[in-house]
Amino acid sequence: MTAPADTGWLVIAGLGPGAARLVTPEVSDTLAAATDLVGYGPYVARVPARENVVRHGSDNREEIDRARLALRLAAEGRRVAVVSSGDPGVFAMAAAVFEAMETGDPTWRGLDVRVLPGVTAMTAAAARAGAPLGHDFCAVNLSDNLKPWDLVERRLTLAAEADFVIALYNPVSKARPWQLGRALELLRTVRAADAPVVFATAVSEAHERVDTVRLADADPTRADMRTLVIVGSSQTRLIVRPGGRAAFVYTPRSAPSAGTS
Amino acid sequence: MTAPADTGWLVIAGLGPGAARLVTPEVSDTLAAATDLVGYGPYVARVPARENVVRHGSDNREEIDRARLALRLAAEGRRVAVVSSGDPGVFAMAAAVFEAMETGDPTWRGLDVRVLPGVTAMTAAAARAGAPLGHDFCAVNLSDNLKPWDLVERRLTLAAEADFVIALYNPVSKARPWQLGRALELLRTVRAADAPVVFATAVSEAHERVDTVRLADADPTRADMRTLVIVGSSQTRLIVRPGGRAAFVYTPRSAPSAGTS
Numbered sequence: 001m002t003a004p005a006d007t008g009w010l011v012i013a014g015l016g017p018g019a020a021r022l023v024t025p026e027v028s029d030t031l032a033a034a035t036d037l038v039g040y041g042p043y044v045a046r047v048p049a050r051e052n053v054v055r056h057g058s059d060n061r062e063e064i065d066r067a068r069l070a071l072r073l074a075a076e077g078r079r080v081a082v083v084s085s086g087d088p089g090v091f092a093m094a095a096a097v098f099e100a101m102e103t104g105d106p107t108w109r110g111l112d113v114r115v116l117p118g119v120t121a122m123t124a125a126a127a128r129a130g131a132p133l134g135h136d137f138c139a140v141n142l143s144d145n146l147k148p149w150d151l152v153e154r155r156l157t158l159a160a161e162a163d164f165v166i167a168l169y170n171p172v173s174k175a176r177p178w179q180l181g182r183a184l185e186l187l188r189t190v191r192a193a194d195a196p197v198v199f200a201t202a203v204s205e206a207h208e209r210v211d212t213v214r215l216a217d218a219d220p221t222r223a224d225m226r227t228l229v230i231v232g233s234s235q236t237r238l239i240v241r242p243g244g245r246a247a248f249v250y251t252p253r254s255a256p257s258a259g260t261s
Numbered sequence: 262m263t264a265p266a267d268t269g270w271l272v273i274a275g276l277g278p279g280a281a282r283l284v285t286p287e288v289s290d291t292l293a294a295a296t297d298l299v300g301y302g303p304y305v306a307r308v309p310a311r312e313n314v315v316r317h318g319s320d321n322r323e324e325i326d327r328a329r330l331a332l333r334l335a336a337e338g339r340r341v342a343v344v345s346s347g348d349p350g351v352f353a354m355a356a357a358v359f360e361a362m363e364t365g366d367p368t369w370r371g372l373d374v375r376v377l378p379g380v381t382a383m384t385a386a387a388a389r390a391g392a393p394l395g396h397d398f399c400a401v402n403l404s405d406n407l408k409p410w411d412l413v414e415r416r417l418t419l420a421a422e423a424d425f426v427i428a429l430y431n432p433v434s435k436a437r438p439w440q441l442g443r444a445l446e447l448l449r450t451v452r453a454a455d456a457p458v459v460f461a462t463a464v465s466e467a468h469e470r471v472d473t474v475r476l477a478d479a480d481p482t483r484a485d486m487r488t489l490v491i492v493g494s495s496q497t498r499l500i501v502r503p504g505g506r507a508a509f510v511y512t513p514r515s516a517p518s519a520g521t522s
Contacts, residue, residue, distance in 0.1 A: 014384075021287040024277070024380065063514075087384040091514075094388075095395025098511035102500050109502045113509075115388035117380045119285065123275075123348040127355075127376035134356025135408075136416055138399035138425060146515035147396075155397055155423045162419040164399060239363050241370045248374075250359035253324075253352075254407035 010074035010111055011081050012088040012097050014118020015046055019204035022119050030116060034081040038070045039093065043083045061145075063093065067100035071108045087120035091141045091169045122167040125200030125228040128210045130239070130248035132198055132230045135255060137165035142172075142179050149179070156183055160190040165236060165251055168229040172220070180229070181220035187231055188215055196232040196249045199223060212238070212249050271335035271372055272342050273349040273358050275379020276307055280465035283380050291377060295342040299331045300354065304344045324354065328361035332369045348381035352402045352430045383428040386461030386489040389471045391500070391509035393459055393491045396516060398426035403433075403440050410440070417444055421451040426497060426512055429490040433481070441490070442481040448492055449476055457493040457510045460484055473499070473510050 011030050016022035031037070034053065037044050041057035058066050067082070074080045084092035094115045101108045126133045138159045144152060159166050166187070171180040184197075193216035200210045201224060211222065215231065223229060235255055239248040272291050277283035292298070295314065298305050302318035319327050328343070335341045345353035355376050362369045387394045399420045405413060420427050427448070432441040445458075454477035461471045462485060472483065476492065484490060496516055500509040 016285070019287075021290070022285050022378070024283050024285060026280075026282040029282070087380075087388075089384055089387045089392045089394050091395070094392035095511050095514050098392050098395075098500060098509055099513055101509070102498070109500060110504060110506075115392065117283070117384045117388040119348075119378045119380060120384055123350055123378045123381055126350045127348075127378040131350045131355035131359050131376065133350050134352070134359070136399070136401045138397070138420070138423075140397045148516075148518045150518060151516055155425070158419045158423040159399070162399075162416045164416070237363070239359060239370060243371060245371075248359055248362070250356050252360055253356050255409075255412055257409045257412060 007079070008074045008077040008111065009079050010070055010097070010113045011116050012094045013081050013083050013116040014087040014092070015043060015083055015085055016119040017086060017121055017124040017203045022124065022204055024116070024118065027116050027118060031081050033079060035078045036073050036080045037083060038066055038073070038080060039083040043085055047083060063096040064100055067093065067097040068104060070097065071100055071104060071111065074111050074113070075105070075108060084118070085121070087118045088115055089117065090120045090139065121169065121203070121228040122230065124203045125198060125210070125230060128200055128203055128208070129198045129212060129230070131250040132196070132232055132236055133165055133167070134251040134253060135165060135233065135235060137167060139167045139169060141169045142183060143170040143176060144179060152183070153186060156186055157190065160187055163233045165233045166231040168231065171223045171227055171229050173225055180223055184215070184218050184220055191215055191231070192234060195234070196236050196238055198230040198249055199227055200230070201227040203228070210246070212247060268340070269335045269338040269372065270340050271331055271358070271374045272377050273355045274342050274344050274377040275348040275353070276304060276344055276346055277380040278347060278382055278385035278464045283385065283465055285377070285379065288377050288379060292342050294340060296339045297334050297341045298344060299327055299334070299341060300344040304346055308344060324357040325361055328354065328357040329365060331358065332361055332365060332372065335372050335374070336366070336369060345379070346382070348379045349376055350378065351381045351400065382430065382464070382489040383491065385464045386459060386471070386491060389461055389464055389469070390459045390473060390491070392511040393457070393493055393497055394426055394428070395512040395514060396426060396494065396496060398428060400428045400430060402430045403444060404431040404437060405440060413444070414447060417447055418451065421448055424494045424496070426494045427492040429492070432484045432488055432490050434486055441484055445476070445479050445481055452476055452492070453495060456495070457497050457499055459491040459510055460488055461491070462488040464489070471507070473508060
């Protein structure tokens with residue numbers, strides 16, 4: 001079953017936020033040609049069943065081991081797809097594969113490795129709420145597994161000072177219960193109480209839930225591992241709608257001078 | 262040809278960076294059901310030909326007029342797709358449609374309006390270079406058409422202080438020839454000379470060109486209207502590859518404490 005070594009390749013493919021309708025044709029076609037699927041179990045399970053494909057599902061905290069396995073398989077001539085939720089280059093598997101490549105077997109650098117982009121969580125969440133990312137923004141991974149918490153706080157403070165809209169990835173997990181609450185507390189000291197905050201969970205899936213609240217009312221327990229949080233800037237606005245429809249949230253394209261916000 | 266008013270809808274759809282293989286099935290299927298396509302001429306031209314579809318192509322500086330036209334058509338019962346390059350919520354048409362809705366005919370707020378996400382330019386560009394957005398990052402629109410230049414400079418300074426990877430959208434146009442040069446000059450005063458800078462032009466198209474240079478050597482004339490620029494953080498690294506292949510650029514998932522960069 002092993003293909004000749006010169007036909008091996010490795011792609012790191014983005015599956016988008018969840019629904020099949022948000023997977024690019026490039027990713028679908030490439031997954032259909034893979035011999036091996038590598039990734040966090042629930043993401044591997046999203047790929048449609050096909051004969052003769054080996055599924056290497058793993059726990060979500062084994063990223064480097066998973067990346068090394070993928071590189072080894074490609075070096076053996078397998079056609080390997082590492083699957084990520086969202087876009088693989090945004091707080092996902094692409095950086096882990098390059099870390100494994102840089103520190104691993106030098107011949108891995110010669111492999112055919114490609115990253116296939118996907119719809120990342122923050123743009124999918126933003127689309128469901130309106131257009132909160134319509135002006136300058138930043139994306140901060142709230143996980144302090146691989147960076148010190150003081151760096152997260154420093155970045156949030158500077159981002160608030162820059163009046164960026166702020167997208168918070170990985171706001172909470174079982175092992176990280178307090179970080180989102182602390183981040184919101186910090187932002188409340190520098191941003192207006194009525195800045196809109198979007199909580200978007202399981203976007204595009206059957207149990208999708210998108211809520212917009214005021215920063216003053218933002219309850220960190222609303223978030224879970226499938227939630228993306230977007231904190232509006234001083235310019236972010238709500239459009240109230242008739243008939244009980246959810247308000248749209250958007251950030252206008254224009255902005256006043258620095259210091260006037 | 263006009264459909265009954267209660268069937269009208271408006272979607273703002275992201276076409277991705279260029280190639281059809283990066284358009285989501287959700288967007289393709291929705292475009293196939295539209296009666297009217299509205300957008301900047303070259304983006305409207307990307308949508309496959311079909312009978313009985315009205316194409317409203319326009320100049321790229323008429324965003325608000327285009328948004329009003331789209332809302333009027335939907336209110337008349339047409340099925341309208343406003344098309345954007347990349348993701349419509351990132352420096353594109355979605356914010357313009359919501360601005361037009363908020364300031365226009367109050368009945369427009371009751372329309373069926375949806376945003377359909379796409380692969381945005383920075384994740385497509387990052388994928389071609391490796392994984393430069395693998396750690397915290399920000400996105401700044403370098404256009405000063407709708408915001409004062411002093412705000413752009415202030416944001417770049419704070420972003421550099423936060424050690425964000427920085428994605429620069431709309432780095433240059435005929436009417437804005439000097440802004441990218443000034444932005445790079447400013448970043449050279451706060452970021453190391455050998456920070457990697459990615460220039461990615463026409464990603465996924467036949468004339469795609471992706472180059473990585475040192476910040477000290479970054480030449481603003483390399484960019485045109487189809488270019489996305491990514492400036493690495495203090496942690497962004499290169500992986501040199503054999504056989505004349507382009508180096509991979511990536512930002513590791515981990516980072517040292519604040520103040521040590």
